[in-house]
Amino acid sequence: MLNLLNQHRTVRKYTDKPIDSELLTKLLEATCRTSNTGNMQAYSIVVTTDATLKQQLAPTHFNQPMITQAPVVLTFCADFNRFTKWCEQRQADPGYDNFQSFMASTIDTLLAAQTFCIAAESEGLGICYLGTTTYNAGEIIDILKLPKLVVPITTVTVGYPADLPEQTDRLPQEAVVHFETYKDFTSADIDQLYAEKENSDFYKQFVAENKKETLAQVFTDIRYSRKNNEFFSDKFLEVLKKQGFLSVIN
Amino acid sequence: MLNLLNQHRTVRKYTDKPIDSELLTKLLEATCRTSNTGNMQAYSIVVTTDATLKQQLAPTHFNQPMITQAPVVLTFCADFNRFTKWCEQRQADPGYDNFQSFMASTIDTLLAAQTFCIAAESEGLGICYLGTTTYNAGEIIDILKLPKLVVPITTVTVGYPADLPEQTDRLPQEAVVHFETYKDFTSADIDQLYAEKENSDFYKQFVAENKKETLAQVFTDIRYSRKNNEFFSDKFLEVLKKQGFLSVIN
Numbered sequence: 001m002l003n004l005l006n007q008h009r010t011v012r013k014y015t016d017k018p019i020d021s022e023l024l025t026k027l028l029e030a031t032c033r034t035s036n037t038g039n040m041q042a043y044s045i046v047v048t049t050d051a052t053l054k055q056q057l058a059p060t061h062f063n064q065p066m067i068t069q070a071p072v073v074l075t076f077c078a079d080f081n082r083f084t085k086w087c088e089q090r091q092a093d094p095g096y097d098n099f100q101s102f103m104a105s106t107i108d109t110l111l112a113a114q115t116f117c118i119a120a121e122s123e124g125l126g127i128c129y130l131g132t133t134t135y136n137a138g139e140i141i142d143i144l145k146l147p148k149l150v151v152p153i154t155t156v157t158v159g160y161p162a163d164l165p166e167q168t169d170r171l172p173q174e175a176v177v178h179f180e181t182y183k184d185f186t187s188a189d190i191d192q193l194y195a196e197k198e199n200s201d202f203y204k205q206f207v208a209e210n211k212k213e214t215l216a217q218v219f220t221d222i223r224y225s226r227k228n229n230e231f232f233s234d235k236f237l238e239v240l241k242k243q244g245f246l247s248v249i250n
Numbered sequence: 251m252l253n254l255l256n257q258h259r260t261v262r263k264y265t266d267k268p269i270d271s272e273l274l275t276k277l278l279e280a281t282c283r284t285s286n287t288g289n290m291q292a293y294s295i296v297v298t299t300d301a302t303l304k305q306q307l308a309p310t311h312f313n314q315p316m317i318t319q320a321p322v323v324l325t326f327c328a329d330f331n332r333f334t335k336w337c338e339q340r341q342a343d344p345g346y347d348n349f350q351s352f353m354a355s356t357i358d359t360l361l362a363a364q365t366f367c368i369a370a371e372s373e374g375l376g377i378c379y380l381g382t383t384t385y386n387a388g389e390i391i392d393i394l395k396l397p398k399l400v401v402p403i404t405t406v407t408v409g410y411p412a413d414l415p416e417q418t419d420r421l422p423q424e425a426v427v428h429f430e431t432y433k434d435f436t437s438a439d440i441d442q443l444y445a446e447k448e449n450s451d452f453y454k455q456f457v458a459e460n461k462k463e464t465l466a467q468v469f470t471d472i473r474y475s476r477k478n479n480e481f482f483s484d485k486f487l488e489v490l491k492k493q494g495f496l497s498v499i500n
Contacts, residue, residue, distance in 0.1 A: 001369065002276060002277070004280075005280035005368075005369055006279070006440065025423070028253045028423055032421075032422065033255055033417075034255075034258070035377075037258060037260070039419070039420075041426060043426065044426045044427070044432065045426055045428070046430075046432055047429050053406065053430055062358075066470045067493040077431060077432075081435075082425060082435060082443075083498060084278055085435055086444055086466055088345050089466075090465070091467065092464060092466035093467075093470050093476060094470055095474070095475060095476020096474070099486060100384065100385075100482040101479050107381070110356075110360035110364070110365040119251070129357075129361075131448070134350065134353045143377065143431075145431045145432045147432065153357070168289050169289070170283065173275070173278055174280055175332060176282055176291060176295055177278050177297060177389045178294060178297065179296075179297050180299070181296065182294065183335055185331075187335075191339070192382055195324070195390075201268050211496070214338070215338040216342035217341065219333075219342065220342040220344055225345060226270060226344075229350045230350070233349035233351075236353065
């Protein structure tokens, strides 16, 4: 089991082999056992296999080819719609149109997503998370017909791996794990933690190809720039308002 | 593996047996392999075993006994501090003090948390998620000395199970899973999906003990009330501002 987790790699190319619907049901059954907030199960999973729908979703994920190439695309959504409807039918006043409830349902959503991915990998499937979901959540809402109090948080493409990609590097464990309390980093710590990454031929070439001086600049100037982050912050907050999760702030 | 996931239950009582530090390191190693945004690994894990610190954390989790009883408490945090410091040392302009970056790091954090929990369960440990983390994030920040751009998202207590609790119920899969697009629920759908839960003796007694007319009212009036949700929404948004994740909005 630890071996499976340690072997994890993102799979972006899939064979033509479809995923048996019985297997998919089993994976989703295991997913539904995941820990969640107060057993409200405040999330939903939209399973998309239809080619036309995948084509419509593709631009919302900046046309990353996995969306149309993978046999199955799962959109994991924070969801207080179902629970709210239940409360309304049971003489109860639901108060889930707020940021705290958005956070609770986001937690439920992401724990379920990761359970699904680990379950899928244990059955020989390969997965890829798409971080573009929060960028274009509004467009995804329209395509997947998500009602109020439902917001897409992450997307997973899944299929049988066409090849076995290299594992990506990770920072040393001490970059991520702190004992007892948080030990903030000195500049010497930072140099040490990022040394292996920065000195690798792979990243040196990556920096050169991107015509930057440092690896960090590839992130700040190209991949995750301030301008884009601020643009997509506003856009996602508008989506939260529109879907009813920030009603108190309005 | 699916069997392990299907056997999941929340464990709130632990034996006195400590968790071997070598095992903990292995679990954290597997955790660090989890998918994350752009390989920035924008999260951190604070591992707390010190009795005094656990006592300090206890009230932030409304004195749920797991915090002091579990041998190990892990606080999973959204973290753009380390990455931002690296950028600043590498002539790069980090733009991660915004809501989009908070969402990306929250995603990284929760996927890692769930990998840890599954890894721990596969090694015979029991886990419990504490949803109280976002309620009292500000107080946790003080205790664990979290710097700017670090926000606790969830907490996991872990130890060897003192007993094997009953599994909690789950809604039928069709409550959570939608095929192709979202199929919103009619009132008949809601009745059907919640029927088994509402008709169980366990929940009937639960409703009676709480002196409510419906199960939904136990949630809306007692467990997750509008008043509390709105109070904690404001409080958590203040924490996001204070930690620097909403700098554009200010």
